[in-house]
Structure formats: structure tokens, C-alpha cells
């Protein structure tokens with residue numbers, strides 16, 4: 346190495362060995378994590394206090410900081426990165442996405458504007474188009490890479506709000522909602538709480554919604570839709586967070602379209618079923634909607650955080666999100682921040698690009714098919730052992746009851762404590778259930794077999810009340 350560059354490295358504090366050291370730490374973490382209890386030991390969580398205290402007066406070198414994180418932080422993680430975490434709907438991180446995330450951090454690109462990062466702008470645009478292709482959506486949709494489905498719902502619904510009010514002669518970005526024509530928002534009784542949060546942030550209100558009754562899988566009953574007009578936003582769901590069920594998109598989207606309303610889809614994970622020829626039929630009709638929110642950090646296994654907002658007509662999205670200032674020169678090419686709530690932003694689109702490039706069409710559909718197959722294996726084994734499966738296992742979600750609520754809760758407690766795998770509790774239409782969500786690329790047949798054994802063992806040991 347040139348003397349000059351060595352000095353530069355010292356000055357900037359990277360040292361020569363820091364990044365290789367951290368790479369070794371990360372590799373060792375992933376290797377050990379696979380064999381470790383999924384939930385961290387309580388003692389490891391307790392030890393985190395060593396990283397607390399008053400803001401230190403003196404600096405610490407980067408290597409020391411990294412070593413603290415590794416020795417104290419790593420043991421306190423939940424092992425999401427191996428194949429036996431089935432909580433919530435958390436995916437893992439594909440190797441290519443992890444690698445891209447490291448580079449993105451080293452690059453430190455601000456993906457707000459093309460001039461700040463041509464690479465982030467280009468790859469984000471490509472990745473968004475690939476997502477549209479994979480999901481069977483119009484390739485020229487307006488799109489934004491955001492932090493998750495909550496923000497994706499927010500982004501899409503801001504476009505919806507703009508479009509419907511603009512048609513009514515109201516400029517909501519300029520004049521706000523006070524005195525605006527009234528919009529009606531229709532949601533299913535089983536809409537995700539984050540959708541309600543997005544509505545609340547937009548001034549559309551959590552309670553000011555019309556709730557449509559649902560069936561035993563949580564699907565909106567299309568026959569119970571209220572009258573829809575040009576000032577109605579209807580929010581469908583693709584993939585109920587418990588059952589994985591899909592709202593009847595063909596019926597609902599056709600009604601909304603004919604009435605001139607706006608159909609929005611919260612498809613945080615379920616929308617990705619469209620990427621598999623085997624499961625695509627479940628998403629039929631969703632392509633008729635006006636906007637779609639989804640997560641790349643769930644089923645496609647991009648690392649956190651990565652959500653995607655897609656809007657059929659990019660104009661209302663742009664109208665809702667773009668800003669102008671004297672120092673922001675605008676060219677003819679897509680400027681990322683014209684489509685996002687954020688201005689400065691991590692180059693998450695690069696990680697999305699890397700994940701999709703590594704999977705390709707076949708890899709993505711294979712990931713969907715494999716995780717759904719694992720879910721059916723779980724359901725079959727638990728049913729065979731005499732436990733009740735509460736949902737139709739249409740995709741990657743399984744709800745199982747072990748009997749009365751307190752018994753089910755005790756089984757879940759034992760499963761989490763034993764540590765082979767991690768599953769959480771949920772309530773489904775008045776029943777207490779354990780939810781198994783198979784969302785990780787890393788889950789193998791062996792992971793499923795070991796987890797089933799651990800769950801059955803916990804169930805057999807739980808006291809009968």
C-alpha cells in the first residue's frame with residue numbers, strides 16, 4: 346500500500362483491518378446463530394446494560410466499538426437470520442442482499458436525487474420495474490422504495506387522497522383537509538393495524554372508515570361492500586397477517602373501477618404470491634387496483650428495512666410527494682425523492698436490486714413455493730398429531746390451537762423458551778393460536794422437521810390446565 350493511502354486510512358479511522366474483522370465477526374455470527382437458541386438468553390439481554398450509561402466523554406476506536414457490538418450485542422439478537430424463526434411475518438436476508446447492504450453502507454449514497462447517487466437512482470428504478478414484472482403489475486407504475494409496508498400504505502394512500510380530491514377540484518397538498526370534500530375509506534374488518542395508522546397520518550382517521558364484514562378466513566365479503574363513488578378509497582388486503590387469505594379482488598376491484606373510486610392493495614407479503622405460477626391465481630384481480638403496498642423485507646428476503654409503494658398512475662404519487670426548491674434542479678429523468686415521503690434516504694433500492702438479481706424469476710417463485718410447502722408440512726404434522734389448524738393454509742401462514750387459550754399460550758411459551766424455533770401467539774376470530782409464518786429463504790426441510798419435533802414436544806409437556 347502507498348504510504349499516502351495508509352495515512353488516509355488512519356485519518357479516516359477505517360484502519361486496514363476493521364472491515365475484514367467485521368466481516369469475520371458477521372460470518373462467525375451467522376455460523377453460530379444457526380446452532381443457537383432462536384430467542385436470546387435472558388442473561389444476554391441483561392448484559393446489554395454494559396452498552397448503556399451516560400454519553401461517554403472520550404472517543405473509542407472503531408475496532409473497539411465493533412468488538413463491543415459483537416461480544417455484547419450479538420448474543421442478545423433474535424436469530425432471524427437462520428431458518429427457524431417463524432414469528433410475525435419476518436423474512437431473512439438473502440446472501441446477495443446482505444452483501445449489497447454492506448456495499449451500500451460503504452458507499453454511503455444518498456438516494457434522494459440522481460445527482461447525489463446515479464447508481465442508487467438507476468438500480469432503484471430497475472428494481473421497481475422488476476417488481477412490477479414479477480407481480481404482474483403495469484411496468485410503468487409510479488414507484489417508491491420506502492421503509493416498509495406501513496410507509497408504503499401511507500405513500501399509496503397519499504396518492505389516492507390527492508387523486509380523488511384533485512378530481513373534486515381540491516388541492517390537498519396546498520390546502521389540507523380542513524374544508525375539503527369528504528372522502529370515504531372502506532376497509533375489511535381484518536385490515537392490518539398499520540393501514541389504520543397510515544390513514545391516521547393522512548388525516549383520514551382510524552375510526553372514520555367503513556368496515557366491511559369478513560368471512561372465517563378474514564376475507565372481505567364483496568356482497569357487503571357499501572356504495573362506492575368517485576370519492577371512495579377501498580383498501581383490499583392481499584395476505585391476511587394471520588391466515589394469509591386474500592380479499593376477493595376481481596369482485597371488489599371491478600366494482601371500484603366502475604364507480605370511479607380508488608382501489609388500494611395492502612399486500613405486504615401476500616402480493617408476492619403473484620410471483621409464483623403455482624400461487625398466482627390467489628392474486629387474480631389485484632392487478633386491476635390503482636395502488637399496491639408491499640414489503641421486500643418479508644417474503645423476498647431483503648434485509649430491513651425495505652418496503653415498496655406502487656401506483657398505477659405516477660402523476661398523483663408525484664403530486665403528493667414532490668417538492669421544489671431553488672437548489673433542486675430537475676432533469677427529465679426519474680428523481681427518487683419525487684415519489685417518497687423521505688428526502689435523504691438510504692439506497693435500499695440497491696439491496697432490492699441485488700436480492701431480485703440473485704433470485705431471478707425462478708428463484709423468486711421457488712422461494713414462494715418452498716416456504717408455502719414448508720407451511721403445509723407444519724400444518725399436516727400438527728393436524729396429524731391431533732391439533733387443530735384454524736386456517737386454510739393457502740400460502741405460508743399456519744394457525745394452530747393446542748386446546749384452550751391458556752394451554753396454547755403455555756405451549757407457545759415452552760416453544761420459545763426451548764429455543765429450537767420461535768413462533769408467536771395471535772388471536773384469530775376469538776381463538777388463541779400459535780402462528781407459524783414460513784418466510785425465510787434459509788428454512789430447510791431439516792429446520793422444519795426439527796421445529797415440528799420441538800413444537801410437539803412442548804405441546805406434549807404443557808400441563809392440561
Ligand SMILES: *Cc1c(COP(=O)(O)O)cnc(C)c1O
Nearest residue numbers: 493494495537539586611613640
Ligand atoms: C407486516 C404487514 C404490514 C406492516 O408492514 P411493515 O413493513 O411492518 O411496516 C402491513 N400490512 C400487512 C398485511 C402486513 O403483513
